[in-house]
Amino acid sequence: MLQKYFNNLASDPSARFLFNESGLWHQGIHLRAEKFKSSEFDNEQICAIADGEFIAYKVDSAYKMEDKDAGASYSTGFFLLEHKLEYPKDNKLTFYSLYRHTACLSEYDTIGEEYHTVTDTGNPKDNNVHIKDENGKIIDTLPNGREVFVRKLFNTKSNRDELVWYKDELGEINKNDNGTWTIYKGSYAKEEEKGLIKSTKIESIPFLLKNNLPLYTDTPVQISLPKPVQVKAGEVLGFMGEYNQMEENGKRLLHLEVFTYDDIEVFRNKAKEAYQQDKKQDKEKRSLPDNFLYVDCNQPYYSLVGEEPTQIGETQTEIFVPLSELEKKSVKVKDDQGKEISKDYYNIQPYLHQSTTNSNVGIYVDDSHLTQGITFPGMNVFTTQSNGVDIFDQTLCHYLNPDEKDLESKERLNPLFKAIMEELDLDKEKGEPVRFEAGRLHQLSLDAIQHRRFIGIIPKHQSEWASNRVQQFEKLCRVFIDQNQAKTTQQIRKRVGDLSIQLKVRNFDTDKEAYFIHPLGLIGWLLKSKTWQGDFIRFRLNNDKDYVISKEPIPYFV
Template identity: 25%
Template sequence: MANMTRPSNPPSTPVKLLAFAYPFRKNAQGTDGPPADFIDEHEFHQLLRREPSGAYAVSGKGMWHGGIHVTEAGAGASLDLKGGVRCIADGEVVAWRVDRIYPVSEIPARNGQPAISASYSTGFALVRHSMEFPKDRELTFYSLYAHLQDFADYENDAHLPRPKYWATRFEVTTYAQDRPTIGSGCQSAPADQRGLRVRVSKPHGKVLCILPHGSQVSVGKREGNWGQIIDASGVSPYPGIAGGVAHPAVDGWMFLGEEHGGPVVKEVMPDSSLDRVVVLSRPSEVVPVKAGELIGHLGRYDSLSQQTSGQRMVHIEVFCDDSVKAFIDAGRAWIRQNGAHVSAWQQLVLPNEPTIQRIDSGTALYRQHDEEGAQAQQTGVIEVFPLAALATGSSDRQYIETVAGSDGEKRHWWKIDSADVRHQPIDGWVREQSFAGGTVTREFAQKWVDFQPLDDEHEPTHTMFATTNGFVDYSIGADVPDAGSLGKLSPLMTSIYQALNLAGDRAQAADDLRNASSGPWTALRMSRLIIQHESEWANPEKWKELIAAIEQRTGPKPEHIEEQKRIEKLVWWDAVKAGLTDFPASNVFHIHPIGLVGNFFRSGFRFTSAMLLRLFPSGNKEALQEVADELNAHLEAYELDTPLRRSHFFAQVMQETGSSLTREEGFFWRASSLIGSFSYFRHRPAEANAHGYHQTKPIKADGTTMSQSDFEAIANGAYGGRAELGNGDYASGDGWRYRGRGLKQLTGRANYRSFTRWHATLQQEWPHEVIDFEANPDLLVQPKYAARSAAYFWVDHKLADEADKGNTAVQVNSITAIVNLHTDSYEERVANFNKIWEMGEFN
């Protein structure tokens, strides 16, 4: 092994960048198009204006509301509801509930009005998230998805995907045909001992036992088409070896995909998992979930005031404890001190480019880029835009300077929509930075741009008023002076009103707050308020107090009784608190879900052929594009989802394939090198001299030029009979047949066979590609499969774990030792990594 190279980079202290996703995708454009991802939160806020009754902070009825609603008939009309509600950030499901069938509220006919039968969902999922910034400063927050679809609806639609966190059990089907292997003394197992193998590790670990047909087990961790068993009570497994011992299945891995023409397991829901709050209190029970993964689907929530045909909705909210204030302060302090220094971001292994464009109020909007014009209009609101969204705008709304400005840089200009002090729409141009017309800055998400915590006192029954009676006066239209004025609001609602900078009549403050979500700029500002308030999902007694106060003025109403019954079934806080010792008390800080995602969302990284061409300057552009397309389609499955992982991966590929991205091993060997390198030729020097070149490549000792037959002979001699490669002897031709191919130069029959097995475990990634690479090894020369084979080696050897440890030569050499232990190119691979890392191409 070559000497270890000293790192050119200081040791890193990585901070994991938490991934975020919007809770829905946009509807497909046209009849055949796929759903599209949001990249601009303004689009989502625009849809939420269709949901006035379920707006953040203040509902349409004048009550506190800690989240947002998305209904089928409202915002949902423009969303991909079939795709379901998606998790907003990487995290772990810690609690959930699913209704077997929706509960029903019954209100009898009265006063000539028909009876009402109103279904509603108590289903929910609670996800815990952890965000770190700067190093060793963490914030734990939770996202809630309430009023989710009941189990009966899933049973009625077999094609609808189910949430993976459900405590379903997996039942082994007759498609599973694994049998115990032959035991000692050639002992065979009875013919009826068929089922599904359980392994120590996936996909080729030692067999622990075989689960018989009809066995039911519970699975915790899931990776691809594999699941780790956490409960196998009541199962009597067969031994993995005939006549041997059946080891316990718990902690073993089972295959969850298809074999022999059908699924080897089917999901079943035990009765014990329905109609109750399930709390996952032990680390082994929590279910990891990634940003954008399915949480559930919209459930029924019918009105109690009128008979409806089945309204569907979801309530989404985010909350945390009071540590959020110190967390934000620490992030802002780090940005002030370090934000401008690229090396500081590299130390944390984080992207060093801002992602947010902020335009302050009082900024002049130019008539044209670099031309103010007469009487330029000024903004009366603060705006934030994702830079990624601005960059996707049409060419008439963006411009890049051809001559450097006063700051010595060639900057972007953007044409943006805004509003004046009266919130009337205006538009015009701004420069992305160093703008003469006002304060325009590029900001880092870690600064929590314009977020403001509020922790003033609120009214105990969750109204917007200082007293419950004040709310009753306002809601029933009582003849009292200034019923909806600012002076009647609670201290908290007064602070919200002031933070929104509402320009209306203060005597109508309650109306203005109820309608705040309908204005684009007040809705955006509201989404940056982090508000402390008792949760709606705790302390149901408060609703009794409110209903009692209302009925003192209106008399009893049957819908109030049913509403109280609903609330008692909906609350879950105490049950979760009892199971999660670190769960906060109910007076939490609420964060607007779309505001949070909008601030931190980064449009996903994508490889481009231009990036790869800079690493492989002699490579074919079409081939490089195919490689980029293949990697982009499976970034997470290939564990190439961070800059550090991508940089380490290509540091190795650069060395294995060279500047032209060679995808097939060459066999132009000098005869003397063959004798010195391979046992076969060391014992047969005449064959080495017959097939290798003598002095000048490719001329052999007899004066002839090396040919195809020479290349095959060299490969068969070098690799034939190699047990560690699984190859047959020289005569088998396996050395040539399974020569090095792909971006990692996969070599040997056993490795091609292993690649085939791995490929089958990820069949959901490529459902129409059932391929045997052992039977079709030449496929690995194609750019797509060349990239896929390298990804297989990367994933199967857990190289991402090594990459995550840092950006120094220590990590590069550790990976190299796994890829090619005896290579003499350790220094070159470190140099490759440093080149990629310093270029910052893969951030």
């Protein structure tokens, strides 16, 4: 369930959405391998969070280091997917998921061999070397001794290997750019004395190989093919890589972020209007089911002890929970005409700070709070201009400079984050005075419930991987230079430069402002509901098997 991911975020101050413990802008979340049991994490696999298209990647041949021969190792690799939502018809939203700090090439197992060789059936009288397409249709028959390039994969039960290309009787190379050709495993030479033999180990990312994508290392690669490379939700893209800070070693994590360049409020408003109309239909006629519980502030909640629901309080903050995570109880109540009907209630106690003394009783809200995640319930968009590297009004260099004594100005947040923190009002439900200024960042430890609150916050901001990020860090570097920390300055410059993504593919461009969405929020908004017997898409982060894919996709994914 999603809750285990929120629990792990709560204990990792560097993993927060929007900012880390140093006050630096952070547009995604970190998921650390060490926080998950190996059985849950399935060998640190990275899986697609939704159906989409694979549009770009970068693979490191080896991990980077801040110093040439020393320092902390880190990955600059990534996978980039493009996804499309549509609801209702012609109301579309394109969003991207970016998976950073992927494993370097040497950490993937050798998955096969490639042979530059000749056809050889082992029988001089038998020239039946058939080339077949993916449907088993014979497209050509070659005699012994014809030059071919064959790709042999390990751990496959098939008796045929892939034929990358072959030379015809004129010596021209023939290849299939739009599909896969195969050749029988026993119909080509593997021994030196048989003729032209050159074999090499296959070094590639399994996903790239599966989709006949070229492998390039140490440079961002745009996928440009006539036929899009489709990805299904939950499909394995690759593995997590190392990302270490100074004095760390062997730390593996995934940085996951989700963003859109489209006006998400325009999409949400049209989707919400359509959904309200859809909800008026009989359940069996509706195109989309309720899949989400959104409870605003000051809403009544109930105890179900006794013969009828009893109101025992009101919510102090917003609650965002997929129905798939909630306990539901059906209770007999009387309607306005006194007729007995069945009404559903959902237990929100695990998502409240304040609760009744008996933790086994449960605290419930009624089904009036059910909604559909495609409308992004509870979403608050912030567009205040702020594209700096940090969340401070006076910038991070002012905050870190020991010569600056004005603590009040150091702790002041910039307008964007001041507005965000006022909206979150994180201490309110605990009954404590609200004070969330920058000076508390190093002490702050958000709990899992507070992390959930961040899913309703969508700021518009420039990417932390922008091409101008090195220049933006120069003010900070000068502070370290003034403190005689030249080595720290060099390390900052190199890491920031290595991590920038200077790639433009489709609408993706790190130099453009984007709307950044909490990744777990997006997954939660679009999760299936256990109470609906319809067709659902699977959202799976790493190897979370709680979410099941059906034969047909949910209507809003295109």
